[in-house]
Amino acid sequence: MISLVLPDRSRWPSWVDAIDEFGGAVLHGFSTFGFDAQELRFPDAFDRWLNREIRQRTEGQGGFVPATVWWIVDDVDPSYVLGSIHLRHELNDVLLADGGHVGYGIRPSERGRGVATAALELCLYQAQQRGITRALLVCESDNPASRRTILSAGGVLENTSGTFERYWVALNKPRNPSSARRNIRE
Template sequence: MPELEPPTVRVRDSFLAAMEEFVAEGASGSQTAYWIESHAPSWLEPAAFSAFVDALHAEALEETPRPEGFVPTTTLWWTEGDDYLGRIAIRHRLNEFLLGVGGHIGYDVRPSRRREGHATSMLRAALPHARALGIDSALVTCDSDNVASIRVIEAAGGVFEDQRGIKRRYWVDTA
């Protein structure tokens, strides 16, 4: 049964295969696309992948230096044994950009494992983690034409607030 866990080198081979799937579909605009653009070539070296995993853990710490406009973020991976199925990021607080379009929580599922209920299960499993971070109601956004994400967010109890540009904004109770 899949579960959320902190990033781990244990799933490296499956993670690399998943990143190849994202590249093949032309992924853009997500945290995963950013990872690919920033780190992909170095992941082939086990030590570099381990450093990437360590950096993801450090992003959750308030004291970790980060670029302007970035907030502490807890990243969790949706795994089943040694299989990487997806990732979810919980941003500890909202800045102006995140309040408008980014939200507290972002997620994606590897292309070959979509339409299996993973996104819904992953989002539901992340809500207690968000609650533990002091987030009572999490803002989750998606593009207005992303019917799958709309269904995922609504299945997790998301209440539609408004649409800003192409982004639909929902609030999800974390209790």
């Protein structure tokens, strides 16, 4: 079953492996802003990143809004990082235009098995617990997999802005995190 865990040193090597699978592509939801993917292989850089993310949960860092990043794992092997998901606790003008409340990325070898759908549901539960009543989710227009994930979470298209589609998910009904922690497809 899928779970969200806060980043830690024990899963760090698996997280770096997940980053490597992207082959230099944009790491949505990994919260690596200000860090080069190569430098995160080194303990001191990872520790700086981790400390920033811990502070980021309560106070925006480096011009960013407060946010929480989780690593996505499966109970079958909780040391293996499937991907990452990032909840921004509030929106500024930039995020309102084309960023949204949530960013996520699933390592390419784990896509197509329901990981993003389950992780997004868990993240939206966390958003609801923080008092967010409507979550903005944004995806690129040429990303049908992300669109399907957003729609499965109840996303309603507001508009298309440039290369982005903007969806709102109402969080006014209780969300059940245990239903999201379902087994993923083999």
